[in-house]
Amino acid sequence: MRGLVACAVVSGAAAHGGLTFPPPRNNYGNIDPRNTSRQPGSVFFKQAPPGGPCAGDECLWFSEGCYIGCPSCSSEMPALGNYFGRPNCSAPALLEPTLPEQFRTVNIHNRSAHGDFTKYHPWRSPGRAPVSDSCGSAGGYRTETDGGGQTPSGSPQFFPGSKLPKLDGVHTEWLAGDEVEVGWMVGVNHGGGYQYSVCPAGSTLDETCFNAHVLPFVGRNTTIRYLDGHGQTIIPAVDVTEGTFPPGSAWRRNPIRECCLSSSVSTSIDSI
Secondary structure, eight states: OEEEEEEEEEEEESSEEEEEESOOTTSTTOOOTTOOSOOTTOOGGGTSOSSGGGGGGGGGEEOOSOOTTOSSOOOSOOOTTOOSOOOSSOTTTOOOOOSOGGGOOSSGGGOSTTOSTTTTSGGGSTTOSOOSOTTOEETSSSSOOSGGGSOOTTSOTTOBGGGOOOOTTOOOEEETTOOOEEEEEEEEOOOOEEEEEEEETTSOOSHHHHHTTEEOOEEEEEEEEETTSSOEEEEEOOEEOTTOSSTTOOEEEOSSOOOSBOSSOEEEEEEO
16 A cells, blocks of 8 residues: 655744654745755755755744644744744643653753753643644744844745645655654754655645654664765664654754754655
8 A cells, every 4th residue: 555645744842943854845946955055045044055064944943832732823023032932822731741750952951040941842742732733834933133133035924834835846646554754853952853744645634644644764863964975873762652743753852962053964864
């Protein structure tokens, strides 16, 4: 039996990243990530090349202001002083963290002067935060902002990624039961983790569909592949199944130490 993939998603928590291959619909113009030459139309941070960590502006599709348990994302530029985890909803909607402490990636042991400011951030209960759209929203915020909230090429600000058309000339077909290699990139690294899921052709591209079709990981390693031709690095994978949603599903911890902008063109490769 063959299943035609309508939309394959890498669901991330806490970082600006996205699916690199199979090529995602939000890669405007289907730009090769290895292409680091400047081309007209790319708006990522007003200066970055169209390829690399944000090929075709794909990293400008995301959800912003999303806290575990809140019914929706704020999708607004945070007010001054709201960068340390004050959610856009209150109890009883908020959920307490379910991620075991050993899998945290930011502010480990709560040494920050701001205390446990990631307490209600998505990675503290993987899969339990809302999204503005299952395939990301153009620019993340409702209105364009400086930094990562610019409007990506080819779409109006806050356009839902689930409404994007298929890429011309791109057809991804997998044989059910086979192992396939997939990859994601990180543009701005805030730690966290990720999982892969699919939604069958003809279905509504929403969280209900993707949560029903989570893909299991194969193997115990993640390969960091440098697309500028400087080889690759293999890192032991760390999978989390406790406190995740869908219940018992595996999320994989980001293998790259959290920081800021990526310093080189790279893609993390997994088998599913």
